[in-house]
Amino acid sequence: MMRLAYAIPLALFLFILGLGGYMLTQGRDQAIPSQMVAKPLPDIDLPAAGGDFPGLTRRELIGGGPKLINFWGSWCVPCKAEAPHLEALKEQGADIIGIALRDTPEDAGAFLKQYGNPYSRVAIAEVFTILFGFGGSGVPETYVVDDEGVIRYQHIGDVRARDVPILLDQLEKAK
Amino acid sequence: MMRAGWIAFLAACALTAPLGAQDKLPPAPMAYTQLNDPAQEAAAQELMETLRCLTCQSQSIADSDAPMAGDMRHQVRTRIAAGESPDAVRGWLIERYGDYVSYDPQISASTWPLFVFPMFLLLIAGMVVARRMKRSNSDVSETE
Numbered sequence: 001m002m003r004l005a006y007a008i009p010l011a012l013f014l015f016i017l018g019l020g021g022y023m024l025t026q027g028r029d030q031a032i033p034s035q036m037v038a039k040p041l042p043d044i045d046l047p048a049a050g051g052d053f054p055g056l057t058r059r060e061l062i063g064g065g066p067k068l069i070n071f072w073g074s075w076c077v078p079c080k081a082e083a084p085h086l087e088a089l090k091e092q093g094a095d096i097i098g099i100a101l102r103d104t105p106e107d108a109g110a111f112l113k114q115y116g117n118p119y120s121r122v123a124i125a126e127v128f129t130i131l132f133g134f135g136g137s138g139v140p141e142t143y144v145v146d147d148e149g150v151i152r153y154q155h156i157g158d159v160r161a162r163d164v165p166i167l168l169d170q171l172e173k174a175k
Numbered sequence: 176m177m178r179a180g181w182i183a184f185l186a187a188c189a190l191t192a193p194l195g196a197q198d199k200l201p202p203a204p205m206a207y208t209q210l211n212d213p214a215q216e217a218a219a220q221e222l223m224e225t226l227r228c229l230t231c232q233s234q235s236i237a238d239s240d241a242p243m244a245g246d247m248r249h250q251v252r253t254r255i256a257a258g259e260s261p262d263a264v265r266g267w268l269i270e271r272y273g274d275y276v277s278y279d280p281q282i283s284a285s286t287w288p289l290f291v292f293p294m295f296l297l298l299i300a301g302m303v304v305a306r307r308m309k310r311s312n313s314d315v316s317e318t319e
Contacts, residue, residue: 032229032275075198102198102242127203128246135271137229138243 031156034135041149042133049105049124052112056123061097062149066174068096068167069143070119070159071131073103074111076139082158086118089164094171098122101131101139142167146174198242205252206245212256219252222261225278226251226268235278 036042041058048055061067070086072079090096098119100108108124125131134143134151144153144167153170155163210216223237228244236244236251254264268276274283282290 032272035271035273073198102200102246104200107199126200127249128243129203129250132247132250132268132271137272 032137033156034137034151034154036133036135036151037154039151041145041151042130044130044133046099046123046125046130051105052109053100053105053122053124056097056099056121058149061145063147065095066144066146066152066171068094068171069134069145070096070098071101071134071136071139071141072098073101073139074107075102078158079111079140080115082140082160083115083118085159085161085164087116088161089159089167090118092164092168094168095120099130100124101128102126144170144174200242202242202245203249205249205256207248208252210252210256215255216252218261219248219255222255222264223248223251226265227276227278229272229276 041061044056044058044061046056061069068089072082086096096119098121100111100122103124103126105124108122112119112122131137131139131141134141134154136143136154136156138156140158142155142159143151146152152174153167155167159167210219220237224235226236226247228234228236228239228241228247230243231239231241234241234244236247238244251264254267255261259267265277265279274281274286280286280289
């Protein structure tokens, strides 16, 4: 009887140890989904950064069909990897607005020259504040926004080849 | 000192952060600047210690030198300076990121066992101790 009582904490300990070991073998899902999906766009008021980078306001994103809003940065490595897939989206009719985060006009311009410019419009933000408004937690991230300015879908991380049809489908659904 | 920290941070990023890479812009204005009003700064500091950095694993935004954490501190200080209460700022973030962002756990449908289980364990421990005490008391009285 006494033996059994001692075995319980040991069993609990082994269970927790095993659980920890098991969790270690599972891939970590670091993505933090935005709670802003299905909610209206946050306030957006990005000042113009000169040249190819006009400012961007919330009103300008509403109407004219569903859009993709892509957060990127010239300093962001996965953004280079997703560039050709954004180009593919554009070729298949997606209207993509780019917001370069923590970027300068010089660096952003050089990036677009080197990796192509899939955007119908690009704005630059010096801080992540605008991304917090979307409930985003990193770069790159891509959002589908419908005609009424409601966020309909969030894609976390770089857009890969397999994500292109998914995003096109979400754009279609947002019509 | 700051420089060494920065280099260590970059090295850590290279090892852990998949979305890595760092921008070249300076930190957000209020990331490392305290508010003029000591009471507001104290409130902001207390809040920042209980908000979770979105890109760094298990660090509060007060604890991290990541640009994301700096921008979050900027956001917190700006909002506090504008007269928002710490609870309102926390609420604003939870509205966007869910409970993930807050280190101030609330009792909810999924978290109640965390609050109830320790009390349950304490209760059991108390019962065991009470029984032992009673038994040892009676042992003593028997030997007398």
